[in-house]
Each structure stands twice: as C-alpha cells, then as structure tokens.
Amino acid sequence: MKVIWGLGKLLTLLFWLVVLVNQLMPFVHPLHLLVALSGGVLAILHLLEALLCNRSLKGRAHPWRDRLKIVIFGVFHLQTIPAPTASKASHA
Template identity: 80%
Template structure:
C-alpha cells in the first residue's frame, strides 16, 4: 500500500509542476484554462482537507509541516500519517 501512496504523491507533485509551468508559460488557448481550473479546484480541495484535519494534527511533532504536506499532496499524505494510539484503560 505504501507504493500506491508514494505513486499518488509523485503524480500529484507532477500535476503541480504542470500547473506551475502553465502559470509561467501558458499553454495553448483552451488547455491553459482547463489546467488553471483543475489546479484551482485541487487547491481548494486540499485546503479543505487541511482545515478539516487541523485539530487532529495538533499532537504531532511537526503539525505545520504536515499541514503543508496536506496542501501539496492531499489525501496521499493523510494516509501515510499513522493513526494515534489510544491509551489503554486500567481496570483495577
């Protein structure tokens, strides 16, 4: 499963590089609008993911780095974060 999440991160990074290249040197007429639209939609979704996970990342060692990674990679970074371990209750 780690390979799948890593591949997703790589493809997401490649997409952001395409969006950046489109901003620096716009593609042909209909394509540059679609790339900008897709980039804006994906940025909005990643921002929403980061906002929804804001509190759950508080206990992590570097929560702002995790939030930045969520803004870049979205759910592919969220899936690589280990689940918090709940303390066991003692029945004494």
C-alpha cells in the same frame, strides 16, 4: 500500499509542476484554462483537507510540516499519517 501512496505523491507533485509551467508559459487556448481551473479546484480541496484535519494534527511532532504536505499532496499524505491510538482517542 506505501508504493501506491508514494506514486500518488509523485503524480500529484507532477501535476503541480504542470500547473506552475502553465502559469509561466500558458498552454494552447482551451488547455490552459482547464489546467488553471483544475489546479485552483485542487488547491481549494487540499486547503479544506488541511482545515478539516487540523485538530488531529495538533499532537504530532511537526504539525505545520504535516499541514504543508497536506496542502501539496492531499489525501496521499493523510494516508501515511498513523492513526491515533485508543488511549489518545479516548480522552478527546
């Protein structure tokens, strides 16, 4: 599974590179609008994921680094974070 999550992270990073290139040098007419729109929607979804997972990240060693990775990679980073153990989850 690590290979799949790593490949997902790589493809997500490639998508953000395409969105950035589109902002610097816009693609042809219908394509640049679609890339910009899909980049905006994905950014909103990743920010929402980071907000929804905020509480579970508080016990992590570097929660801000995890939040940044969630904003960039989304669910592909969330799947690599280990689940809390039963002792940590019972007092919540």
